[in-house]
Amino acid sequence: MTVDPIHQFEIKRFVDLLNISGVQFSFTNAAVFMFGIVAIIFFFLTYATRGRTLVPGRAQSVAEMSYEFIAKMVRDSAGSQGMVFFPFVFTLFTFVLVANLVGLIPYTFTVTAHLIVTAALALLVIGTVIVYGFFKHGTHFLHLFVPSGVPAFLLPFLVVIEVVSFLSRPISLSLRLFANMLAGHIALKVFAFFVVGLASAGVVGWFGATLPFFMIVALTALELLVAVLQAYVFAVLTSIYLNDAIHPGH
Amino acid sequence: MMKTWKLTVAVAMTGACLMAAPLALAPQVAHAETAAPADKAAAPAKPVSGHAAAGEHANGAAEHNPVDAHAVKFPPFDATTFPSQLLWLAITFGILYLLMSRVTLPRIGRILEERHDRIADDLEEANKHKAESHAAQTAYEKALTEARAKANAIAGETRNRLAADSDANRKALEADLAAKLVAAEQRIATTKTDAMSHVRGIAVDTADTIVSTLIGSSAPRADVEKAVDSALAARTAA
Numbered sequence: 001m002t003v004d005p006i007h008q009f010e011i012k013r014f015v016d017l018l019n020i021s022g023v024q025f026s027f028t029n030a031a032v033f034m035f036g037i038v039a040i041i042f043f044f045l046t047y048a049t050r051g052r053t054l055v056p057g058r059a060q061s062v063a064e065m066s067y068e069f070i071a072k073m074v075r076d077s078a079g080s081q082g083m084v085f086f087p088f089v090f091t092l093f094t095f096v097l098v099a100n101l102v103g104l105i106p107y108t109f110t111v112t113a114h115l116i117v118t119a120a121l122a123l124l125v126i127g128t129v130i131v132y133g134f135f136k137h138g139t140h141f142l143h144l145f146v147p148s149g150v151p152a153f154l155l156p157f158l159v160v161i162e163v164v165s166f167l168s169r170p171i172s173l174s175l176r177l178f179a180n181m182l183a184g185h186i187a188l189k190v191f192a193f194f195v196v197g198l199a200s201a202g203v204v205g206w207f208g209a210t211l212p213f214f215m216i217v218a219l220t221a222l223e224l225l226v227a228v229l230q231a232y233v234f235a236v237l238t239s240i241y242l243n244d245a246i247h248p249g250h
Numbered sequence: 251m252m253k254t255w256k257l258t259v260a261v262a263m264t265g266a267c268l269m270a271a272p273l274a275l276a277p278q279v280a281h282a283e284t285a286a287p288a289d290k291a292a293a294p295a296k297p298v299s300g301h302a303a304a305g306e307h308a309n310g311a312a313e314h315n316p317v318d319a320h321a322v323k324f325p326p327f328d329a330t331t332f333p334s335q336l337l338w339l340a341i342t343f344g345i346l347y348l349l350m351s352r353v354t355l356p357r358i359g360r361i362l363e364e365r366h367d368r369i370a371d372d373l374e375e376a377n378k379h380k381a382e383s384h385a386a387q388t389a390y391e392k393a394l395t396e397a398r399a400k401a402n403a404i405a406g407e408t409r410n411r412l413a414a415d416s417d418a419n420r421k422a423l424e425a426d427l428a429a430k431l432v433a434a435e436q437r438i439a440t441t442k443t444d445a446m447s448h449v450r451g452i453a454v455d456t457a458d459t460i461v462s463t464l465i466g467s468s469a470p471r472a473d474v475e476k477a478v479d480s481a482l483a484a485r486t487a488a
Contacts, residue, residue, distance in 0.1 A: 009325040011335070023333045030331075031338035038346045045354045052361050054368060060361070067358040087351035095346055111339075114325070116332045120339050182326065 005189035009113055009182070030117075033109045037098045066094070070235065077239040078246055085242050088128065092121065093235035100181060100227030104220065112230075113181040115174065122174035125238045133245040144248040173237055180230050184223040191216045453478045 013026040048059035056064055070090045074082050096112055103110025111117055133141035145162040146155070194212035198205040325331070454475050462468040 006324055011325055011328065011331040013334070024330060025337050026334045028331065028334050028338070030335055031342075034338050034342035038342045038349070041346060042349045042354065045358070049354075049357050049361060052357075052364075054365055056361075063358055064362060067355065067362065087347065087355050090355060091343065091347045091350045094350070095343060114331075114335060115327070116335045117339055120336055121343075124343075178326070 005186045005193070008185060008189060009110070011114075029109050030111055030114065033099070033102065033111050037095060037102060037111065040098055040102070041094045066090075073236060074239050074242075077236065078243040081246050082239065082242055085128070085239075089235055089238050089242070092125070092238055093231055096121070096177065096234050097228065097231035100231055101224075103181065103185065104223055104227060110181050110185055112177055113185055115178045118174040118178040119170070121177075121234075122170040125173065125241055126170040129241050129245040132242075133248055136245065137248055141245070141248045144244050169237075169241060173234065177230050177234055180226050184219070184226055188216060188219050188223065191219060450478060450482060453482065 012029045014029065014032070015027040016024065017027060018025040044059070045063050048063040051057065051060065053060060067090070070093055071083070071086055074086050074089050078085065099111040102108055103113060130141075133144070145159050145166065147158055147162065150158055191212040195209045195216065198209035198212070201208075454471075457478055458468060458471070458474045461474065
């Protein structure tokens with residue numbers, strides 16, 4: 001047993017595929033889990049809706065509730081025009097949620113505990129906002145950075161602040177998810193090491209080990225909450241940012 | 251219109267991935283530059299040795315796994331894994347997006363829509379039935395009122411007819427009775443006249459008998475008749 005809480009985040013290269021001028025593309029354990037996440041989401045939702053019954057069963061209720069939950073979220077924050085992005089937000093939410101939840105199972109790999117993954121998702125959101133904003137509104141999209149009804153001498157400062165806040169969005173969006181997942185898993189692992197370490201110290205240690213053991217139980221419950229909450233936060237913030245692309249200007 | 255926005259989202263997704271790529275590559279390039287130039291030919295092995303050397307003094311206590319040298323570096327910041335991560339994230343997320351937007355979400359949406367329609371239909375039908383029952387009740391009440399009016403009319407008519415019949419009967423009876431009365435009166439009058447006409451003969455006979463009894467011999471018939479006539483005339487005058 002390695003006493004290394006970081007070990008769980010390790011990327012294992014299973015198959016090296018391509019090497020383009022020093023950039024290595026490999027099939028990794030992260031890739032396996034990403035495909036697993038997609039498979040879980042797709043097959044669960046397909047399985048849940050197989051009956052297409054008028055009165056839904058449990059699984060179908062879950063599928064319908066998640067659909068209506070995200071649809072309501074997008075409609076509330078981005079308006080009915082924002083429903084264009086409903087599949088996108090739904091995909092993001094389910095991907096992050098299932099990645100977080102799968103990561104809680106012992107011996108699994110947490111895709112969202114890697115900054116590059118969360119950063120890519122966050123940049124995808126902001127990229128979508130920028131591309132759609134300019135595509136839909138042209139230069140009017142820049143009104144997003146110009147608050148109306150502000151004295152002229154304050155305007156330059158406010159524009160700077162707005163731009164900085166806009167640019168900090170992907171950073172906060174990606175770091176929030178990444179840090180939550182990373183910290184939670186490290187904490188769980190550290191307490192697991194306490195259990196193993198104390199239990200190996202004899203009979204007294206066994207009793208001592210119960211304390212961190214219950215801590216792990218409590219932390220797992222907390223992490224379950226965090227996993228769902230972070231997926232929700234990611235989806236809500238995405239909807240709010242997308243609203244800026246649809247309705248720029250204050 | 252829908253298609254255009256889907257296309258836009260797809261473009262944005264690839265755009266974001268492209269934007270993320272330089273971020274991922276930059277640290278790796280930096281590492282590559284710090285690594286020995288001789289290693290440049292063996293690209294896959296090169297970062298491994300570089301990181302192992304860097305990691306040893308940073309995390310000396312960590313177990314060094316000779317098979318997987320990445321263990322010594324903090325994995326989330328290991329830039330050599332970034333291209334693979336991004337590649338598979340783009341592929342899997344793209345697949346998931348396509349599956350969700352093309353297959354799953356329309357499927358769930360259809361179920362919800364069907365239920366919504368069904369509920370709306372059922373409500374509409376219930377309203378229709380309610381209106382029908384209301385109309386039926388109104389019709390029933392109307393029919394009841396009409397029937398009652400008709401019954402009243404029939405009753406009134408019958409009553410009038412019966413009254414008229416009994417009236418007629420009564421009148422006929424009265425007329426009959428009156429006729430009979432008149433006939434009876436006439437008969438009485440005739441009988442009386444008859445009786446009256448006999449009174450003189452009886453009186454004459456009686457007077458004759460009385461006279462003959464009193465005096466022992468019969469008086470002349472003419473005298474008796476004369477006396478009776480005068481007596482009768484005196485009574486009638488009285």
